[in-house]
Amino acid sequence: TQLLEQSPQFLSIQEGENLTVYCNSSSVFSSLQWYRQEPGEGPVLLVTVVTGGEVKKLKRLTFQFGDARKDSSLHITAAQPGDTGLYLCAGPQTGANNLFFGTGTRLTVIP
Amino acid sequence: DAGITQSPRHKVTETGTPVTLRCHQTENHRYMYWYRQDPGHGLRLIHYSYGVKDTDKGEVSDGYSVSRSKTEDFLLTLESATSSQTSVYFCAISDGLQRLNSPLHFGNGTRLTVT
Numbered sequence: 001t002q003l004l005e006q007s008p009q010f011l012s013i014q015e016g017e018n019l020t021v022y023c024n025s026s027s028v029f030s031s032l033q034w035y036r037q038e039p040g041e042g043p044v045l046l047v048t049v050v051t052g053g054e055v056k057k058l059k060r061l062t063f064q065f066g067d068a069r070k071d072s073s074l075h076i077t078a079a080q081p082g083d084t085g086l087y088l089c090a091g092p093q094t095g096a097n098n099l100f101f102g103t104g105t106r107l108t109v110i111p
Numbered sequence: 112d113a114g115i116t117q118s119p120r121h122k123v124t125e126t127g128t129p130v131t132l133r134c135h136q137t138e139n140h141r142y143m144y145w146y147r148q149d150p151g152h153g154l155r156l157i158h159y160s161y162g163v164k165d166t167d168k169g170e171v172s173d174g175y176s177v178s179r180s181k182t183e184d185f186l187l188t189l190e191s192a193t194s195s196q197t198s199v200y201f202c203a204i205s206d207g208l209q210r211l212n213s214p215l216h217f218g219n220g221t222r223l224t225v226t
Binding site: 031044 | 156220
């Protein structure tokens with residue numbers, strides 16, 4: 001079974017602070033996706049990283065895929081209350097057409 | 112937003128009763144999925160469909176069945192609900208293969224409570 005472990009599980013920070021959340025696995029993934037989920041809604045895709053070592057930026061969010069394609073990180077600069085939500089990483093199951101999801105990091109940004 | 116509607120949004124049922132959750136899409140996407148979300152477990156795949164009448168099991172399929180008689184509808188049935196099936200259920204759709212990085216588009220979930 002391919003497992004994706006996310007850390008920290010919970011994170012509460014003040015507006016304006018920086019933060020990093022992690023997604024780790026012992027398995028190699030061909031790609032990883034990051035989703036954000038707000039209360040009462042389904043997850044929404046933020047980004048897909050495909051190449052080992054790849055870095056993608058989405059405004060204040062920076063995503064990195066590890067060189068060995070076993071891990072990924074999400075860094076948020078100058079967090080805002082609108083960043084509050086559950087952040088999920090996900091990777092495709094080898095040989096099948098579905099995604100494994102990590103356990104998530106619940107971020108709260110306090111104004 | 113992708114056109115995905117889940118119904119009902121909330122349901123309370125008793126142990127042992129059958130329950131059917133519906134997912135309806137207007138995107139004509141080939142792939143449809145049912146996930147459950149529980150604290151500490153993230154999202155876990157129950158069943159998925161890769162076409163009309165074509166379905167396959169996910170990692171937590173025991174106690175669940177699905178049907179897809181039309182492209183736009185994917186039904187999830189709990190034949191005899193148990194308290195362990197209390198969860199939030201999400202339907203998702205995709206127009207391509209996950210292993211080729213096609214994103215999932217999710218509905219807003221059904222909160223099911225089995226008493």
